Amino acid sequence: MSGETATGGGSTETLDRARALFWRYRVPLGLVLVVLLLRPVISHPLLLGYEAVAATILIWMVFVAAFNLLFGYAGLLSFGHAMFLGFGMYAAAIGVSGRAGAPELPFPVAAAIGIGVAATVGYLLGRLTVEKGEIYFAFLTLAVAQAVEFTANRNPLNLTGGSNGVTQNVLPSWIESTRGQLVVVFGGLEVDWYWFVSVVFLVAMLALWQIVRSPFGRSLIAIRENGDLARAMGIDTTRYKVQAFTISAAFSALAGSVLMVDRYGASQETLSVITSGDTVLMAVLGGVRYFFGPIAGVFVWQFAEEFLNEFEVLHLGFASVDLSGVLTHWHFFLGALFVVIVVVAPLEGIWGYLRDWMRGLYGRLKGVAE
Amino acid sequence: MSTTELTREDLATVSPAWWAAAVLTIVLLAVTFAVEPGLFIDQAIGGLVYGMVLVLVTLGLSLILGLMGIVNFAHGAFFMLGAYLSYSVVVTLGLPFWAALILAPLIVGVVGVVLEITVLRYLYGSDPIVSLLATFGLTMMIEEVIRAYWGTAPLEISRPAVLTRGTDLGVTTVPTYRLFLVGVAVVTIVAVYLLISRTDFGLTVRAGVQDGEMTEFVGVNLPVRFTAMFFLGAALAGFAGVLYSAETGMRTTMGETFVILAFVVVVVGGIGSLFGSVVSGILIGVSAYLTPVVLTALAEVTNQPWLALQIRDLVPYLVMILILLYRPRGLFGEEGFLE
Numbered sequence A: 001m002s003g004e005t006a007t008g009g010g011s012t013e014t015l016d017r018a019r020a021l022f023w024r025y026r027v028p029l030g031l032v033l034v035v036l037l038l039r040p041v042i043s044h045p046l047l048l049g050y051e052a053v054a055a056t057i058l059i060w061m062v063f064v065a066a067f068n069l070l071f072g073y074a075g076l077l078s079f080g081h082a083m084f085l086g087f088g089m090y091a092a093a094i095g096v097s098g099r100a101g102a103p104e105l106p107f108p109v110a111a112a113i114g115i116g117v118a119a120t121v122g123y124l125l126g127r128l129t130v131e132k133g134e135i136y137f138a139f140l141t142l143a144v145a146q147a148v149e150f151t152a153n154r155n156p157l158n159l160t161g162g163s164n165g166v167t168q169n170v171l172p173s174w175i176e177s178t179r180g181q182l183v184v185v186f187g188g189l190e191v192d193w194y195w196f197v198s199v200v201f202l203v204a205m206l207a208l209w210q211i212v213r214s215p216f217g218r219s220l221i222a223i224r225e226n227g228d229l230a231r232a233m234g235i236d237t238t239r240y241k242v243q244a245f246t247i248s249a250a251f252s253a254l255a256g257s258v259l260m261v262d263r264y265g266a267s268q269e270t271l272s273v274i275t276s277g278d279t280v281l282m283a284v285l286g287g288v289r290y291f292f293g294p295i296a297g298v299f300v301w302q303f304a305e306e307f308l309n310e311f312e313v314l315h316l317g318f319a320s321v322d323l324s325g326v327l328t329h330w331h332f333f334l335g336a337l338f339v340v341i342v343v344v345a346p347l348e349g350i351w352g353y354l355r356d357w358m359r360g361l362y363g364r365l366k367g368v369a370e
Numbered sequence B: 001m002s003t004t005e006l007t008r009e010d011l012a013t014v015s016p017a018w019w020a021a022a023v024l025t026i027v028l029l030a031v032t033f034a035v036e037p038g039l040f041i042d043q044a045i046g047g048l049v050y051g052m053v054l055v056l057v058t059l060g061l062s063l064i065l066g067l068m069g070i071v072n073f074a075h076g077a078f079f080m081l082g083a084y085l086s087y088s089v090v091v092t093l094g095l096p097f098w099a100a101l102i103l104a105p106l107i108v109g110v111v112g113v114v115l116e117i118t119v120l121r122y123l124y125g126s127d128p129i130v131s132l133l134a135t136f137g138l139t140m141m142i143e144e145v146i147r148a149y150w151g152t153a154p155l156e157i158s159r160p161a162v163l164t165r166g167t168d169l170g171v172t173t174v175p176t177y178r179l180f181l182v183g184v185a186v187v188t189i190v191a192v193y194l195l196i197s198r199t200d201f202g203l204t205v206r207a208g209v210q211d212g213e214m215t216e217f218v219g220v221n222l223p224v225r226f227t228a229m230f231f232l233g234a235a236l237a238g239f240a241g242v243l244y245s246a247e248t249g250m251r252t253t254m255g256e257t258f259v260i261l262a263f264v265v266v267v268v269g270g271i272g273s274l275f276g277s278v279v280s281g282i283l284i285g286v287s288a289y290l291t292p293v294v295l296t297a298l299a300e301v302t303n304q305p306w307l308a309l310q311i312r313d314l315v316p317y318l319v320m321i322l323i324l325l326y327r328p329r330g331l332f333g334e335e336g337f338l339e
Helices: A002-007 A012-024 A026-042 A053-073 A082-097 A107-132 A134-154 A193-213 A215-225 A227-232 A237-262 A273-286 A293-313 A321-327 A330-344 A349-369 B004-012 B016-035 B037-068 B075-092 B097-118 B128-150 B176-198 B200-210 B212-217 B222-248 B254-269 B274-302 B315-326
Strands: A175-178 A181-186 A189-192 B166-168 B173-175
Touching: A012 A026, A026 A053, A026 A193, A026 A293, A053 A193, A053 A215, A053 A237, A053 A273, A053 A293, A082 A107, A082 A134, A082 A237, A082 A273, A107 A134, A107 A237, A107 B315, A134 A273, A134 B128, A134 B254, A134 B315, A181 A193, A189 A193, A193 A215, A193 A237, A215 A227, A215 A237, A227 A237, A273 A293, A273 A330, A273 A349, A273 B128, A273 B254, A293 A330, A293 A349, A330 B128, B016 B037, B016 B274, B037 B075, B037 B173, B037 B176, B037 B200, B037 B222, B037 B254, B037 B274, B075 B097, B075 B128, B075 B222, B075 B254, B097 B222, B128 B254, B166 B176, B173 B176, B176 B200, B176 B222, B176 B274, B200 B212, B200 B222, B212 B222, B222 B254, B254 B274, B254 B315, B274 B315
Parallel strands: none
Antiparallel strands: A175 A181, A181 A189, B166 B173
16 A cells, blocks of 8 residues: 555556555565554554563464465475474573583574474475375374474473473573563664564565465465376476475474573473464464465464453453453354354455455445546 | 275285284283283283273274264364263262263264264365364364363262272282273274174165265165264264273363374274274274383393383374384275375
């Protein structure tokens, strides 16, 4: 919109060019808009009233978008994606804290190790499973993730801390925590944690967007739509799927390493089936066919989680006391909403619905203007 | 469903590597038995109990998957619902355990039927991924209901007096309840198998899966039969839940744990084969319990204490990965099913 108004008043040719440019770069513009608007919007008194979760939401958006590269674009439903988030989280936490005789590493190195481990596991698991059919793939990722969780719970070599997770000395030296607020310190420069996360978010999401719109991403869509036809056209479907899995795992681990700092450590809950399930729910809720689907899904989910939990505490506001008791069980209603979405239109989600609605509105407005 | 001809053929063409693995396993088991006979029998029966529960859970899942093409993630929730219902029947209503063994599965079956009529009926014939997602949403709802009604603290029920005693087996004494559980499970499994393979009901359902239109032409009311199958599958899960929770108590995580294990059993046994599910369920249950014992015995014999790894929870997944590497279709899987 802003692109159009800035050049408005010129000849129609420049207007058209501006519009084409805007349309071409609508995804990066939208991402910047998400970063700029997310914090003011959720910290509005009528909504959450506090901003601490804004950074967490951005990290989750990266993670679910990485998951959706696999599900929405390559058509492979991974029910164990929490393990890749966990690899990033645990590698960063173990590396930075240097626990149990592990070498103390700078955060970027530890995060890179986590990403490397995740990519390797993704690659090997992909080699083993991608050609087994969708349902097999979902089961197998689920089972392997469960095995990873059990292993972390066993606390091998005293590295993972069992059910307590890794929570001691996990903050890198260039991050300071004052009154629960994280601040990034670069030399004399102090940057709010949210802006640091925003940079990671923008870089990761733009990279994912480039992947999605590249020939590689288009081939993934071709494989999803018709694997046999794609193979007949000369696409090595197995290789593409394995690569998609590897990339998705790497980006998930990146989100995990940043989430480690955001959550002050690695927790075993992150590795659980529940996290993997939530990931699937968020992606489907948002709409797996669209790049912005996961972003919408994460926002709605995380917001509902925070908002409805707060609601219970603040039930003396305008709502009645009874409502808080019901809202504690928001999982039930979210589950119901999810079932409805899946039965009615499993691939559209909230974003698809919103898109249709905006299209309709735009069409009607155009009709009125003419 | 399971084709026994295929099984015999497969057994005839077993490779030398499999024979070597089998011989190695027998040697290891013999060594363990020699070192720790009491513990060995104890754990073997524990594993058999666990395996039987796995088979019962998997049987329902496998029926619904193999016959109706629905990947039912809510199966673990059915299992958990059965367990919690038995608590209500025994503790809240004060009825004997035997009543819970009948009432809880019936109620779970009815819940299954309600879900089938309201949601799953619209998903027959669609992508299995869609049914997986939909039942995942249903799982969330059932689990939230359980948390809201029964709370999140672990619960327990007491077993009937007849079953609390122990049975002497020579080298060790085994709780009678475990033997009872294995017996009941075997009877149930055989009954279900006969129902599917020998009765008219099973025949028409299988015919309906092969060619629904033609089956309805000859006068079979297929939707009712599919609903009945769903009732059976859900009730089996509830039944397993009652049996298992009387042994270990109820927890809010048991649903997800067992649905994943059931999927593992299906993958190892081969999708679409009831016989495969039975074999792999017992195999996984027993190997999960025996592997730590074997490793402990090995550590003792070879004097290498690091060998005594406690990896019971991990064994099912290791078995699965092994099977996938060497026999991707599962032990008795049919080719091209859901691939």
